Amino acid sequence: MSEQNSPHGPLAGLLVLDLSRILAGPTCTQILGDLGAEVIKIERPMRGDDTRGWGPPFLKDTSGQDSGESAYYLSSNRNKASVAIDMAAPEGRTLIQRLAEKADVLVENFKVGDLKRRGLDYDTLKARNGGLIYCSISGFGQTGPYAHRAGYDFLIQGMGGIMSLTGFPDEDGGTPTKAGVGIADVMCGMYALSGILAALHHRSRTGNGQYIDISLFDCQVAWLINQGVAYLTSGDVPGRLGNGHPTIVPYDTFPARDKNFILAVGNDGQFQRFCDVAGARHLAADPSFATNADRVRNRQALVPLLRQITVTRDAGQWICDLEAAGVPCGPVNDLADVFSDPQVAARGMRITVPHPVSGSLDLIGSPLNMSETPVTYRFAPPTLGADTGDILKRHLGLSGDELAHLSAEGVVGLGSPALS
Template sequence: MPSALDGIRVIDMSRVFAAPVGAQILGDLGADVIKVERPGVGDDGRGYGTAWIKGKDGIETRQSSFFTVSNRNKRSITVNHAKPEGQDIIRALAADADVLIENFKVGDLKRYGLDYESLKAINPRLIYCSVTGFGQTGPMASLPGYDGLFQATGGMMAVTGIPDGKPGAGPLKAGPSLVDFVTGHNTALAIIAALLHRHATGEGQYIDIALLDTSVAMVSHIMQDYLISGFPPPRLGNGGNGGGPADLIEASDGIVYITAGTDEHYRRLTVLMDQPELFTDPRFDSNFKRGRTGQAELIGIINAWSRQLSVAELLAKLDEVGIPAAKYNELPEVWEEPQVVHRGLRATTPHPHAEAGSVDLIASPLAQMSASPATIRMPPPLLGEHTDKVLGALPGYDDARIAELRAAGII
């Protein structure tokens, strides 16, 4: 089946997580992504996380969880771009590339003649995307940035965590690196838009992506509440943003999340609980009261009812009357969910260098496109695994020249 980005070549000079995720999305959609790493060291992300793929035959894969989740469908080459010979390699690659992605500090690559203006002179059709913490201009542009900083700065932590007045109250960081992850998706989206623009006009362009911009946009409707009203909405813990009751409730053998935020859903819930009087109870007779002022009291009443039922019984009863609900899962349980299994979200992929012969990856959410789905064609690469093949396809880089560059520490 043809891929959406067949024939598109991407030079990925990025590291760690946000920008590599963007490059991986392009790879999932069929682009030829060449990952450029430092000789002997590689992407810093290879050392992040708490788990690594075990290699076979004494091979150390240096593929951490961070690296593995953001670098499939890429070919890895090693190039020291601080050396003139390394810069020549990048220029040779950029000459017929479609996209270059980098996330160095502002101005870093300009020192080596590898900035957008320099490479545009070689290839005017090049789409050049820089991903940084704070963007290319402004008083903080030179500062480094990581996910947690932007969850704090952009407002996510202000609206995440236990509500004030309750034990453990205070702002809370989301578990996954969500700002990085969504920034990666914004990176891919901007590049695909630039490719469409180039298709129409023949022009390449420069793209400035910032984690800060993404972090503010991610607060979404809650930030919009503030912009409209002038009042910051409170943290709601596990409460729903659209009203209530929406929260975790307890069953006899587990936990369920329920969303009954409309008047009709709430009415059905009161009937199901055999407490229809709660529908007109002045403590809970509006969405605002159920979701804010009376939220804790109402959830306590619901829990007294729900604890008498198992998770399976509770979900069956809620489903029967059309009230949205879902079982709370620990991570191992996620992969046992029938719908997760049906959707093929655990994507076991052959891995020639892994001890197990394969690696379990998380399938792309874009895998269900009917004509050009995202696919996994290659596992994450070993450091420099494809250097000889990629360089060997460039003019002037025969076996002797490649050996010379390797001996000099250029590759």
């Protein structure tokens, strides 16, 4: 990767030092990279980010063999340079300190106290670079009785309450259920990104960097949103409703003749139109179901009646008829359906980038559509240490001989150069 400072993107010219791994931090830094920042991902020589081995599936090389690059790793590491440095070695820590002197942003997700012992904590680096924005991502934050604990997405979903709201009720054979993707990690990465952008704006006015302490647990509690505030308002602990909604009815999956579909009636007018399409005007006229509040109070009576009606037509027919009447509805797609959907293609949510191992690589696109400074897909997720030589030469002025010495000592790993 011979050049990382693309002139394109709203964050072009920003240098990000990424000491994070797994998902929350890499999600944050990938978006910074999409927006034009130069992102230097520091990885352990020989091993790299833990997620490189989290497979199968693994990317196939041009001969059809597993390359060792996992789909998990590929999901959150594009638009970055991989620099392999052993921070357990004093020379390695010095290299990272020197990079931090030049960085605008540093993102890390080590256990509380780990980087302080290595001289890579905020106070130490702030003394070298007063404008540094330093974002620490942890399971439970830098303070509080749980600060020492490790945090994993599944654990956070359970402790943070979202699993108590997800899944079918006990009487329907359900159990508390996690989301099918690492949503606690992803949302933490999003909150971290918001904090970093706010800190950059503050620095543009004052010249001062700052420290950002963000945790998976705090973020999980924050995005309980309406359910969390409903509890704080009423004192009633909400239960699991399967695919139903706590305060909107009907808003659920319903069985059609061939498969389930989604009905999302958001107001009384839409319920009237649904009943017209369904040939069930008597339900719209029933005072027990006249308003949304009535339907919520009487969901146990209404929903079984609706299910008796929806099984009389195929899902496709319901969707066609209801869309024509302006009633929100839709299919329950699997991922094959999603990535073959014409809307996904039209919105650029499936992208293909060149890759040095496989030739090309399909990834999920960015949802950010910006008229003046669009996101760019400049680099595929890098192979381990692919950019070590280029970055250390370009930013720190190391010579070829110095790199060779550091490599021979095991301080750095010099991977194969990436596509540029």
